[in-house]
Amino acid sequence: MKNSPTVLIVDDEQEICSVIQRYLTRQGYQPILANTGVEALGKAKVQKPDVILLDINMPEMDGLSVCRKLREDPVTRLTPVLMLTSRASVADRINGLNQGADDYLPKPFELAELNARIDVLLRRSERMVSVNPLTHLPGNPSIDEEIALRIKSGRKFSVAYLDVDNFKPYNDIYGFHQGDLLIVWLAKMIQEQIYKMPGGFAENSYFLGHVGGDDFIVVGDLEPMADLAQRIADDFDGNRGLWYNWWHAHKGYVVTKDRMDRENKFPLMTVSVAVCTNEQRSISHIGEVSQILSELKKFAKSRNDKSKSVVMFDRRKG
Numbered sequence: 001m002k003n004s005p006t007v008l009i010v011d012d013e014q015e016i017c018s019v020i021q022r023y024l025t026r027q028g029y030q031p032i033l034a035n036t037g038v039e040a041l042g043k044a045k046v047q048k049p050d051v052i053l054l055d056i057n058m059p060e061m062d063g064l065s066v067c068r069k070l071r072e073d074p075v076t077r078l079t080p081v082l083m084l085t086s087r088a089s090v091a092d093r094i095n096g097l098n099q100g101a102d103d104y105l106p107k108p109f110e111l112a113e114l115n116a117r118i119d120v121l122l123r124r125s126e127r128m129v130s131v132n133p134l135t136h137l138p139g140n141p142s143i144d145e146e147i148a149l150r151i152k153s154g155r156k157f158s159v160a161y162l163d164v165d166n167f168k169p170y171n172d173i174y175g176f177h178q179g180d181l182l183i184v185w186l187a188k189m190i191q192e193q194i195y196k197m198p199g200g201f202a203e204n205s206y207f208l209g210h211v212g213g214d215d216f217i218v219v220g221d222l223e224p225m226a227d228l229a230q231r232i233a234d235d236f237d238g239n240r241g242l243w244y245n246w247w248h249a250h251k252g253y254v255v256t257k258d259r260m261d262r263e264n265k266f267p268l269m270t271v272s273v274a275v276c277t278n279e280q281r282s283i284s285h286i287g288e289v290s291q292i293l294s295e296l297k298k299f300a301k302s303r304n305d306k307s308k309s310v311v312m313f314d315r316r317k318g
Helices: 013-027 037-047 065-074 088-097 111-130 140-153 168-175 175-198 223-243 246-251 286-301
Strands: 006-010 030-034 051-055 082-084 103-106 157-165 206-213 215-221 251-258 264-269 270-277 311-313
Touching: 006 013, 006 037, 006 103, 013 030, 013 111, 013 246, 030 037, 037 051, 037 065, 037 251, 065 082, 065 088, 082 111, 103 111, 111 140, 111 157, 140 157, 140 206, 140 215, 140 286, 157 175, 157 223, 157 264, 168 251, 175 206, 175 215, 175 223, 215 223, 223 311, 246 251, 270 286, 286 311
Parallel strands: 006 030, 006 051, 051 082, 082 103, 270 311
Antiparallel strands: 157 215, 157 270, 206 215, 251 264
8 A cells, every 4th residue: 555545535514524534634644625526526536536435415416426427437437435424224325336336334433444444445446456457366566565474474485486488579479469368378377286286375375476477476385386386387388389380389499580680589488487485594575585586587597498497496595
């Protein structure tokens, strides 16, 4: 979650607005006030709040109408909306949710509960933005959060960074659509290999994230990661030929031309897997993990034998 999230408070009752404003300010939020539906729509579009607290019972334009217009506008379509109202019937709640509200809090409410619900909406929104649209896997914010939690736990853990070698030449020859299909297959293949491991995704044993493009992150316990990383590498090498035509698969390379019309030969795709652990060194910050993985990945890609995938472990002592 970013620092000082902005919260747009929409209510025609000045006293309620003031109470919520003072409380949220003390909790570290930046409140924005609006007393009418029209004013709320304008401020939501211009100031782009992180969360909108929207009272249903307002004159001229009620909260349901405001919520509907917020969802029709591309700028505010994804902004979380928490309805605040004295209408407590199930039908009223369903009506609010049908208009696009994300949550519903009946009046009167405890300020602590309001704070908790805002926090949940912010975290949910962050995760939604973070999710990779191609593979639907968690993105960088969730990856960072997972690694930070492992560091904080004090237990032994490992982080594997998977990167496809020679993916760009493949895209150049077979097209971006085919490249996307390969990325989706790779994501599913990694998931299948994790499911085969003891514990699988159960009890948070493993976490799989998509950094972007052809880069993936697997976070897990220390001991099984070597086996998992090698399984992924072997599975990729065993099936990569299916993604090429017969000629390229038979030759073991592809040929592309650069801007100067010069031909360049590239081997078939492989994966480089860099694995960082806190087995022999102390890791206290996610930046250390990023640096170690970057160094390992660079070393893995400089290998002489580029015909097969490689798993590179950090063996240095800190």
